[in-house]
Amino acid sequence: xxxxxxxxxxxxxxxxxxxxxxxxxxxxxxxxxxxxxxxxxxxxxxxxxxxxxxxxxxxxxxxxxxxxxxxxxxxxxxxxxxxxxxxxxxxxxxxxxxxxxxxxxxxxxxxxxxxxxxxxxxxxxxxxxxxxxxxxxxxxxxxxxxxxxxxxxxxxxxxxxxxxxxxxxxxxxxxxxxxxxxxxxxxxxxxxxxxxxxxxxxxxxxxxxxxxxxxxxxxxxxxxxxxxxxxxxxxxxxxxxxxxxxxxxxxxxxxxxxxxxxxxxxxxxxxxxxxxxxxxxxxxxxxxxxxxxxxxxxxxxxxxxxxxxxxxxxxxxxxxx
Amino acid sequence: xxxxxxxxxxxxxxxxxxxxxxxxxxxxxxxxxxxxxxxxxxxxxxxxxxxxxxxxxxxxxxxxxxxxxxxxxxxxxxxxxxxxxxxxxxxxxxxxxxxxxxxxxxxxxxxxxxxxxxxxxxxxxxxxxxxxxxxxxxxxxxxxxxxxxxxxxxxxxxxxxxxxxxxxxxxxxxxxxxxxxxxxxxxxxxxxxxxxxxxxxxxxxxxxxxxxxxxxxxxxxxxxxxxxxxxxxxxxxxxxxxxxxxxxxxxxxxxxxxxxxxxxxxxxxxxx
Numbered sequence: 001x002x003x004x005x006x007x008x009x010x011x012x013x014x015x016x017x018x019x020x021x022x023x024x025x026x027x028x029x030x031x032x033x034x035x036x037x038x039x040x041x042x043x044x045x046x047x048x049x050x051x052x053x054x055x056x057x058x059x060x061x062x063x064x065x066x067x068x069x070x071x072x073x074x075x076x077x078x079x080x081x082x083x084x085x086x087x088x089x090x091x092x093x094x095x096x097x098x099x100x101x102x103x104x105x106x107x108x109x110x111x112x113x114x115x116x117x118x119x120x121x122x123x124x125x126x127x128x129x130x131x132x133x134x135x136x137x138x139x140x141x142x143x144x145x146x147x148x149x150x151x152x153x154x155x156x157x158x159x160x161x162x163x164x165x166x167x168x169x170x171x172x173x174x175x176x177x178x179x180x181x182x183x184x185x186x187x188x189x190x191x192x193x194x195x196x197x198x199x200x201x202x203x204x205x206x207x208x209x210x211x212x213x214x215x216x217x218x219x220x221x222x223x224x225x226x227x228x229x230x231x232x233x234x235x236x237x238x239x240x241x242x243x244x245x246x247x248x249x250x251x252x253x254x255x256x257x258x259x260x261x262x263x264x265x266x267x268x269x270x271x272x273x274x275x276x277x278x279x280x281x282x283x284x285x286x287x288x289x290x291x292x293x294x295x296x297x298x299x300x301x302x303x304x305x306x307x308x309x310x311x312x313x314x315x316x317x318x319x320x321x
Numbered sequence: 322x323x324x325x326x327x328x329x330x331x332x333x334x335x336x337x338x339x340x341x342x343x344x345x346x347x348x349x350x351x352x353x354x355x356x357x358x359x360x361x362x363x364x365x366x367x368x369x370x371x372x373x374x375x376x377x378x379x380x381x382x383x384x385x386x387x388x389x390x391x392x393x394x395x396x397x398x399x400x401x402x403x404x405x406x407x408x409x410x411x412x413x414x415x416x417x418x419x420x421x422x423x424x425x426x427x428x429x430x431x432x433x434x435x436x437x438x439x440x441x442x443x444x445x446x447x448x449x450x451x452x453x454x455x456x457x458x459x460x461x462x463x464x465x466x467x468x469x470x471x472x473x474x475x476x477x478x479x480x481x482x483x484x485x486x487x488x489x490x491x492x493x494x495x496x497x498x499x500x501x502x503x504x505x506x507x508x509x510x511x512x513x514x515x516x517x518x519x520x521x522x523x524x525x526x527x528x529x530x531x532x533x534x535x536x537x538x539x540x541x542x543x544x545x546x547x548x549x550x551x552x553x554x555x556x557x558x559x560x561x562x563x564x565x566x567x568x569x570x571x572x573x574x575x576x577x578x579x580x581x582x583x584x585x586x587x588x589x590x591x592x593x
Contacts, residue, residue: 202392203439203498207453207505208429211421217456221443299443299485307445308483311466318463
């Protein structure tokens with residue numbers, strides 16, 4: 001890239017070659033490895049017992065495998081599955097956005113903001129999500145009308161009937177799951193932010209970066225390394241928590257299967273169907289979590305060549321533009 | 322663009338009118354709770370001077386440095402950088418606190434180098450250097466990249482542009498940190514024990530860069546334990562202990578023929 005006298009005009013000396021060893025590298029040590037007999041024996045016992053368990057499960061006539069197959073890809077299951085995924089995704093988006101907002105508020109030196117965040121987290125973490133789901137669904141009972149206006153002045157911009165608003169099950173479901181998740185996410189984002197070295201904040205501030213810019217460009221990207229594993233955990237948890245909306249007649253996957261087995265009494269096979277799908281989805285989530293972790297682990301293992309390449313590509317794109 | 326004279330930066334101080342100090346502290350007090358860390362510090366650093374603060378740990382050197390760019394708020398006294406009061410606006414006899422955005426603007430003219438480098442670990446060397454010019458000064462990416470490359474080359478890291486901090490030695494990281502601060506074209510550079518976290522072998526490469534900066538006419542306030550650097554480069558030296566400046570003056574007076582017993586004691590321990 002540069003000529004041999006590339007160190008011209010430089011202050012620091014170039015790194016010199018390392019001293020040579022006295023002899024060529026000798027052959028590596030050959031030794032008899034330790035035999036882990038205990039491990040082999042215990043593994044054999046575990047495999048034997050697991051095989052027996054799986055065999056007994058597969059051959060158990062009470063599982064009714066034909067029924068499992070019948071429902072596994074039934075339109076009813078798949079429609080429910082779609083709602084399960086939709087609820088999980090939307091609730092987690094609300095949860096993540098709300099969580100970052102609440103965490104930043106909570107850490108703010110503005111006592112009003114941090115107070116609001118504290119009360120929010122206190123309420124939504126302090127009541128069961130099951131209760132929250134039912135409360136939102138019954139919004140119409142204690143606030144029949146939702147009015148937008150200035151309190152105490154009689155000025156009204158508009159109003160809506162809350163009964164109609166929450167009559168579509170998905171509305172109270174998303175409200176309950178998303179707002180509840182935001183409270184939990186806020187705490188884990190806050191933990192992530194606190195984990196970033198205080199020197200990072202100072203370095204950014206000393207460069208003239210504003211507190212907001214510092215948060216966005218320096219602190220949050222590093223906090224993500226800590227947040228992602230726990231957030232993945234939260235997503236998996238949310239996937240399963242969506243099954244609670246069966247309580248308000250929500251027709252996500254488990255709700256639908258439950259509705260069927262309460263009529264047909266095919267309880268075990270339909271529970272097996274639900275488990276298979278939940279396991280499949282959590283496996284997908286585990287894989288994408290690993291990808292995200294690798295992305296936010298930047299600077300903690302990424303190859304130098306890769307970074308150089310990316311920058312060269314960007315530069316090329318600019319000169320062409 | 323590059324001249325091969327070995328300069329790292331162009332001289333600073335042009336924006337301060339002649340005879341005006343770049344840094345002026347007047348009876349600065351700073352306390353953390355009940356503990357007074359600075360107890361009436363007076364300081365004057367003229368443009369293009371290198372001023373070295375020496376003294377034992379806990380003497381208030383680092384705190385003074387952090388007050389100069391408003392990372393810490395002073396409790397009493399006045400502190401100016403380039404003739405501007407830091408962190409406050411004076412209307413008549415009344416001081417008004419500055420908004421975060423205005424403080425950030427003031428800080429962008431003052432570079433700071435930390436003992437523990439504090440590079441952004443999720444950015445490569447060149448990204449570290451480009452970040453503030455692009456986001457704070459809104460320099461074009463192309464220009465920022467060219468300037469960053471040149472700066473890194475001048476501190477001897479032309480072959481480490483795309484390396485992440487974790488893969489650099491301490492001395493290399495500190496040189497990136499210096500380049501990062503210089504990228505904002507500061508009128509003043511603050512160094513907070515820049516070589517204290519380095520292996521002895523790597524101290525030289527960082528001091529060399531700082532010496533070159535001094536030659537280039539950068540105004541610098543340096544907290545360090547490197548007496549040799551102070552003797553060779555400094556225009557002024559102050560010994561701080563117990564939150565006050567015990568003795569100050571030209572390096573050959575303070576370091577070779579100190580008047581105060583405290584200075585003699587300190588030097589005898591450091592040079593032993």
